[in-house]
Each structure stands twice: as structure tokens, then as C-alpha cells.
Amino acid sequence: MDSRYQIENDAEVFSPALVFYKDLIRHNLETALKIAGKAERMRPHVKTHKTREIVAMELEAGVTKHKCATIAEAEMLADCGAPDVLLAYPMVGPNCGRLARLVKAFPQCRFSVIADHPKPLETLSQAMIAEQQEIDVLIDVDVGQKRTGIAPGAEAESLYERIAKLPGVRPGGFHVYDGHNHQESRAERERAVAQQLEPVLQMRANLERKGLPVPRMVLGGTPTFPIYAKMDLPGLECSPGTCFLHDNGYGTRFPDVEGFVPAALLLTRVVSRPAPNRLTLDLGYKAIASDPPAGKRCLLPDLPDAKQILQNEEHLVIETDQAERFAPGDSLFAVPTHICPTCALHRFAYVVENGKVIDRWEIAARDRVLRVA
Numbered sequence: 001m002d003s004r005y006q007i008e009n010d011a012e013v014f015s016p017a018l019v020f021y022k023d024l025i026r027h028n029l030e031t032a033l034k035i036a037g038k039a040e041r042m043r044p045h046v047k048t049h050k051t052r053e054i055v056a057m058e059l060e061a062g063v064t065k066h067k068c069a070t071i072a073e074a075e076m077l078a079d080c081g082a083p084d085v086l087l088a089y090p091m092v093g094p095n096c097g098r099l100a101r102l103v104k105a106f107p108q109c110r111f112s113v114i115a116d117h118p119k120p121l122e123t124l125s126q127a128m129i130a131e132q133q134e135i136d137v138l139i140d141v142d143v144g145q146k147r148t149g150i151a152p153g154a155e156a157e158s159l160y161e162r163i164a165k166l167p168g169v170r171p172g173g174f175h176v177y178d179g180h181n182h183q184e185s186r187a188e189r190e191r192a193v194a195q196q197l198e199p200v201l202q203m204r205a206n207l208e209r210k211g212l213p214v215p216r217m218v219l220g221g222t223p224t225f226p227i228y229a230k231m232d233l234p235g236l237e238c239s240p241g242t243c244f245l246h247d248n249g250y251g252t253r254f255p256d257v258e259g260f261v262p263a264a265l266l267l268t269r270v271v272s273r274p275a276p277n278r279l280t281l282d283l284g285y286k287a288i289a290s291d292p293p294a295g296k297r298c299l300l301p302d303l304p305d306a307k308q309i310l311q312n313e314e315h316l317v318i319e320t321d322q323a324e325r326f327a328p329g330d331s332l333f334a335v336p337t338h339i340c341p342t343c344a345l346h347r348f349a350y351v352v353e354n355g356k357v358i359d360r361w362e363i364a365a366r367d368r369v370l371r372v373a
């Protein structure tokens with residue numbers, strides 16, 4: 001195992017444990033800022049870590065704009081003193097009123113939100129008026145993922161015009177997330193980004209001609225981050241999330257997104273050796289994300305040949321020719337394939353700096369409700 005990940009006092013760590021490496025998080029943050037050119041071109045997504053202390057590191061590094069996916073994450077950000085928070089999730093039903101109460105509770109924070117349909121937009125407008133608040137609304141532009149959003153064109157333009165007319169909401173620009181752009185070839189990813197942006201920029205020009213401002217365009221995640229970061233577009237904001245902790249999934253699939261290193265690992269221990277070539281680890285799918293396919297949920301750098309043959313809630317059974325090197329109680333590091341849901345499985349992360357556990361950070365926004373309800 002790479003010496004940067006060794007922990008001198010690992011006897012103090014209960015397994016299975018989420019471990020954050022503070023120096024490596026700082027390194028990833030600096031790398032992102034270098035790629036973006038300026039902190040003002042960044043709007044990091046907080047969903048990956050959901051952690052106050054990492055928000056504080058981002059603020060210290062000059063990042064003022066943040067993105068999040070839940071009202072609890074938005075509250076955590078505002079409570080950390082983040083001055084500009086985009087909730088990049090469609091608000092529907094009673095969530096509209098809850099967001100309005102959040103906006104009222106943190107007057108020093110400028111909140112924004114996304115919308116892709118006139119009906120919940122009306123609900124949001126009414127909820128904002130009821131609390132005497134106003135919020136920027138970005139249209140969620142669907143550039144091909146077909147998860148949420150509205151395709152660029154006349155209908156999207158009229159939604160933007162509607163935002164400008166309704167009370168309690170202001171036109172805040174475009175949200176353009178392209179989670180489908182996972183082409184492994186950088187050239188293909190670049191081509192897809194250029195193609196998808198054309199109608200978006202056309203729509204922007206149309207709206208601006210009508211006198212409607214498009215103050216910001218919030219673009220992409222980690223795989224397309226270096227591509228957007230090279231562009232010179234007014235109001236451009238890059239919104240990667242994963243790269244701040246990074247993981248083995250992105251590291252393997254997108255090696256062209258250079259400079260990021262895994263900054264969050266799992267410490268697991270052998271709990272049993274049920275057969276000569278088998279080890280059972282305390283790394284079930286309640287400790288590591290199970291959205292990657294079975295057998296591919298982590299990399300074990302000390303046992304690269306290990307086959308993950310069975311995973312239950314609290315067990316990971318591996319087969320390896322090197323099993324005899326290990327006895328119950330021995331520890332191993334695992335690099336998660338997908339760090340974002342992995343973080344949300346842990347109440348706190350052990351924090352390592354200079355090879356020692358120095359702290360524990362709460363994964364504060366793993367809860368759905370903090371104070372504002």
C-alpha cells in the first residue's frame with residue numbers, strides 16, 4: 001500500500017471505517033482550483049462528502065459557490081457560512097415550503113434552485129411569497145441524460161420567461177449537468193460536450209436578446225470538468241463533486257482527468273478465514289456503496305488478485321492465493337469504486353494527517369433533516 005495511506009495509530013480505528021486523508025483532500029482541492037483557473041469558476045458539489053469540515057477547507061481556499069442535492073446539504077452549507085448555495089434538485093410538493101423556510105432562516109446566504117416544469121415552479125413561487133422571500137431559479141437544461149431537465153428550445157425559453165414574470169423567483173441562469181457523458185475517450189467526451197452546448201448557447205443568445213439575463217451556467221461533473229474548465233463563457237461555473245475525494249471508479253475510467261488521488265478509503269479487517277484461499281472482511285454493503293456491480297465494489301491495493309465472490313450486509317468474502325498471509329484481525333485498505341454513497345453509509349470519517357488519525361468528522365448531511373423542516 002502506498003505509504004501516503006498508512007496509519008501509525010490504526011489500532012484506534014474501529015472497523016469498518018471511512019478514513020479521510022486531509023492532506024490528499026487539500027491536494028485534490030488545489031488540483032481542482034488549478035484546473036478551473038480561478039475559484040470563482042468553481043461550484044463544487046457537496047454531495048460527495050456531506051461534511052462541514054471539507055466545506056470549511058473549500059471556503060478557506062477561496063471557493064464561494066457551492067452546489068448540493070438535498071435541502072439538508074443546503075442547510076449544512078449555509079450553516080458553515082457558504083455565501084452562495086445552489087440546490088440542484090427539482091423542488092416539488094411540501095419541499096417548496098421547506099426551501100422557503102431555509103431561505104428565510106439564512107438571510108446571509110444567497111440560495112438558488114433548479115426547475116424544469118411550470119407547475120412546481122408556481123408552487124415554489126407561492127411558497128416563497130408566503131415566507132416573503134425570493135430565490136434565483138436556474139432552468140435545468142437536459143442535454144441528453146434524460147434524468148431531469150428540459151431540452152434547450154422554445155419550451156425551455158418560455159419556462160425561463162415564466163420565471164422572470166412570477167413573483168418570489170428570479171431568472172438565475174442555466175443548470176447543465178451531463179452525467180451521461182462518460183465516454184472513456186477524452187476526444188469523444190470533448191466532441192459530445194461541444195455538440196450539446198450549441199443549442200444551449202443559442203437559447204442563451206435568444207433570451208438575452210429578449211432582455212432576460214443569464215447570469216450563470218453551471219456545468220458538468222468530474223469527467224467533463226477539465227473540458228468546461230478550458231472554456232471562456234460568461235458566468236461559467238464548473239460543478240464536479242467526486243474529484244475532491246475521488247474514487248477507484250472514476251480513477252480507472254477517466255485517467256485523463258489528471259491530478260486527483262483517492263482521498264477517502266475504507267479500513268477493513270479480516271474477521272474470518274473460512275477456507276485456505278478465502279478471507280472474510282468486515283466490508284459488507286452497509287459499509288461500502290453497492291451501486292457498482294457485485295465483485296467490483298472496491299480495489300484492495302494489497303491484494304490486487306483478490307476476487308470478491310460474495311458480499312452481504314456486513315461481510316465481503318474474497319478469494320486470493322495469498323490468503324495464508326492474513327489472519328483474523330489483520331487490516332486492509334479498500335479504495336471504494338463509488339465514494340459518494342459510501343460516505344453516506346458512515347456517521348463519521350476518521351481523519352488522518354501526517355500518517356496519524358487526528359480527528360473524526362461527522363458526515364453531517366447524511367441525515368435528511370437537520371433543523372429546518
Ligand SMILES: Cc1ncc(COP(=O)(O)O)c(C=O)c1O
Binds near residue numbers: 240
Ligand atoms: C446534478 C449533478 N451535478 C454535479 C454532479 C457531480 O458529478 P461528479 O460526481 O461526476 O463529480 C452530480 C453527480 O451526481 C450531479 O448529479
